Amino acid sequence: MSNPEEFNLLNNVQHKMDIHRLPNTTYWIQSVFLPTVTLEGGMLPTAQRDVTVPGHKLEFDPMTVTFLIDQDLKGYSDIYHWMLEIAVERNYSNMLSDVTLHFLTGQMNVSRSVTFVGCHPVSLTELSVNSDDSDAVQVVGNVIFNYQYFKFDNVEFPYNITN
Numbered sequence: 001m002s003n004p005e006e007f008n009l010l011n012n013v014q015h016k017m018d019i020h021r022l023p024n025t026t027y028w029i030q031s032v033f034l035p036t037v038t039l040e041g042g043m044l045p046t047a048q049r050d051v052t053v054p055g056h057k058l059e060f061d062p063m064t065v066t067f068l069i070d071q072d073l074k075g076y077s078d079i080y081h082w083m084l085e086i087a088v089e090r091n092y093s094n095m096l097s098d099v100t101l102h103f104l105t106g107q108m109n110v111s112r113s114v115t116f117v118g119c120h121p122v123s124l125t126e127l128s129v130n131s132d133d134s135d136a137v138q139v140v141g142n143v144i145f146n147y148q149y150f151k152f153d154n155v156e157f158p159y160n161i162t163n
Contacts, residue, residue, distance in 0.1 A: 016104065017099060022078045
């Protein structure tokens with residue numbers, strides 16, 4: 001049971017992402033949404049009115065991540081090459097990878113992690129670079145992942161939802 005006196009709010013500005021198949025690259029995240037999870041239900045028709053009933057099919061929206069681009073474009077090119085491997089080489093044995101999103105404290109320690117199981121990139125957006133900007137603006141990229149499901153660290157996950 002949690003102690004209500006130990007209440008810390010989630011820091012909105014410090015998080016990073018690790019793609020397990022790319023262990024030498026850390027992605028510093030500008031923005032990400034924990035995706036929508038929908039439990040589809042149904043209607044039970046009765047003589048007086050239709051009644052909603054809980055469903056048994058989970059649907060997960062894709063995960064969209066906006067990440068900071070390093071000066072060597074390593075993070076961007078690693079995802080690009082992963083997509084090439086899937087599309088061109090059709091190397092399906094290496095198609096999926098777990099992706100872990102880490103929420104950091106003010107001291108840059110991991111406070112909580114969420115792992116997205118069986119991810120693969122479906123979209124990598126263009127990069128915008130503009131020498132007309134008078135202020136130094138960090139370049140960001142966007143990647144969209146599909147995945148099988150996600151789980152919170154240190155929480156037993158007793159369900160098989162991939163079948």
